[in-house]
Every structure is written in structure tokens, then in C-alpha cells.
Amino acid sequence: MTTTLLTDVELLDADGRRGDAWIILDGDRISAVGRAGEAPPTADRTIALPGRTLTPGFIDLHGHGGGGAAFDNGIDEIRAALAVHRAHGTTRSVISLVANPLEQVEESLRVVAELAAADPTVVGSHLEGPFLAIGRRGAHAPEYLVEPDPVVIARLLAAGGSSIRQVTIAPELPGAIAAVRQFAAAGVVVAVGHTEADEKLTREAFDAGATLVTHIFNAMPGIHHRDPGPIVAGFDDDRVTLELVLDGVHVHPSVAQMTFRAAPHRVALVTDAMAAAGGGDGYYRLGSLNVTVQGGIAMLNGTQTIAGSTLTQDAALRCAVDVAGVDEALAIEALTLTPARVLGRADEWGLLRVGYAADVVLLDAEKQVERVWAAGVETAGAGGPDAAGAGVGAA
Ligand SMILES: [Zn+2]
Secondary structure (H helix, E strand, O other), rough: OOEEEEEEEEEEOEEEEEEEEEEEEEEEEEEEEEEOOOOOOOOOOOOOOOOOOOEEOOEEEOOOOOOOEHHHOHHHHHHHHHHHHHHOOOEEEEEEEEOOOHHHHHHHHHHHHHHHHOOOEEEEEEEEEOOOOOHHOOOOOHHOOOOOHHHHHHHHHHHHHHHHEEEEEOOOOHHHHHHHHHHOOOOOOOEEOOOOOOOOHHHHHHHHHHOOOOOOOOOOOOOOOOHHHHHHHHHHOOEEEEEEOOOOOOOOOHHHHHHHOOOOOOEEEEEEEEOOOOOOEEEEEEEEEEEEOOOOOOEEEEOEEEEEEEOOHHHHHHHHHHHHOOOOHHHOOOOOOOHHHHHOOOOOOOOOOOOEEEEEEEEEOOOOEEEEEOHHHHHHHOOOOOOOOOOOOOO
């Protein structure tokens, strides 16, 4: 196995920043980490990286595509979209599926299962639809939303097997609390989202086994002082992680900062990116729906409904630190260790430590991605010297 020594670099992970450091990647693992003054073991190649910062690879719990390609459209489009996000620092991805006809969702689940078995950077699938509140459906087609019936759930679990990593459920739907138990018992991370649930019902869902909130603040009631709703229930429960879409559009930077203050180690920065991420303005599809992207903001045609984002995780980092004023180690934690913990992989993903995966992102002084190693495989970053345009095609 080839060993690579990255030296003369600053390390930044959830434990903070360490200057003048080195790290050795050995195949798909980190085999040694040290500071200047400690002699590193010999390696097959050495790369000096003065003025740069190395972070763990970003883990995206929630995304739908990028570079003009959508995760619902089969294996080639999934691969194309993942390559775009890889160039922006994402090294492990959960593949989110929108509401579609049941047979089509089953087929998508089978495709993701096949891909996850072959590619360690594909974590599995996220059923964002079809168990959503119709009044809070966002960019999910209303005709494909269904109640969380145990027979439907069994069909989906059969199609996706253990590759189904997450499901979003509106707890007020008939049978929803039993569905939370059914999915949790199958090892699936259950998220509350796209919901009208009040605080009490949201707490019931958490007690039944839900541990995540799908893009907190979006597609749910806001905080009211006499009716706190799902947001306060999520803030208040230490068992629960809060997905946040930090693109400057989905939530105000001040609200993002408040979220990090209220739940500092329980925020996961996700993209919820649709096909336009890493692409440009224009016309796109999200599932069966038409979306127009203008000024980087994706809207369902003919509505004022935000249809996913055009975010990449490096941009979320810049927005968190440079715009919202979030501490850099906390922001990095929200992109790395926290999502790893949600997935039950915090012992091997999300830190720059010996034994952890060789998932690392090299950032320049402006937090642009220069190079990426995912499971030890190196690719060019979207902001690096070898990058072509915005990173599209940087395979
Ligand atoms: Zn989504």
C-alpha cells in the first residue's frame, strides 16, 4: 500500500487547530500524526503544504445531486453528482431520494444498495419522501406522499436492505410513531421533518427512537413563545442532531449562529443540494418537479417554495465561519464528526487521528478546496490549481 506524508501543514478538526503538523495516509487509513520536532516515519511520497489547512473529509447526510445530475436518476447520475461534491470536500455521502412512485423508489434503493456495496464513499440512502406532511412537503410531489403503513415500510426495507441509512417522517401522520419504531429497530436513523408536529408530538417521536431533525427551521412550524413546536423540541433533546442548510438562504446567519450556541455539538451541516449545485443558474428537475435556479437560489416553478439548495459543504463552512461567525472547530465538527456520530461511525470517520479513514480535505487560506483524499484516493479540489471551472468534471 502506498504511504503519503503530508507535512508542514495545519490540522483542523473537532479537537481544534494544530500548527506545524504532519500526517501519514497509508492506503485508506491515517497511520500516523505528529508535530514538527517529532520525526515522521518514512513514506513513499512527501508533500509539503505550507500555509494550508487539512481537515477531515466532509460527510453529507442530506443531498440530492449536483453538476446537473440527480441522485434519483440512476447510477451514472449519482456518480457524476458525487464527483462534483467530492471536489468541494465531501468524502462520504448519504443519497437522499425524493417522493416518487413506490416502484421507482424501490428501484432507486436497489441502485444505491449496489453502489454502496462497491464504493465506500457512498454511505447508503435517505428516504426523504414519501412519509411527509402534505402542507410541508417542500419540493416533494404531493401525489406520491403516503402514510407510513407497515406494509409499505417492509417493501422499502426489503428493496434497500441495510443500505437504507435514514428516513424522514412527519410524526403527525397516522401510524408514524409505530413507523419510527419499525425503522429504528431496522437500524435506520429516523429524522423528524417536513412536519406540522407540535412540541409534544415531536418529543414522542424522539422517545420512540428518532434522533435527527431534517433541515431544522425549514418545512416545519417556526418557534412561537406559546407553541414551541418541533424546533424547540429538537434544541432541547441531547439525543437529537439538527441538520442545518447553511447557505445564507435557508436560514439567516444569525439564526444559524443561535443554533450552534444552543446545540453546539449537535449540528450537522448538510447541503440538501439539488442538481444545480456546482452547476449554474437555469432549469432543472427535482424528482418529478420543475425547478428554476436564479442567483443560486432553487425555487419550484410558479411558487415561492425553496427546492433544495445549490450548496456545497465547503461553501457551508465559509458561510458558517465568515458570515455567521461560528467558531471554526465547531463548524468543522458539524461537517465531520457530528454526521459521523449520527451514522454510528464516529470511531473511524470525522477526526484526524491514527486509525481513522484517510478522508482529508486540503484548504487554502480562503477555505477553498485544493485537494481531497477520500478513502485514500486523491482528487483535485474545486478551488485547486488543477480545477477545471467550478470543479465540474474534476473526477
Ligand atoms: Zn432534501
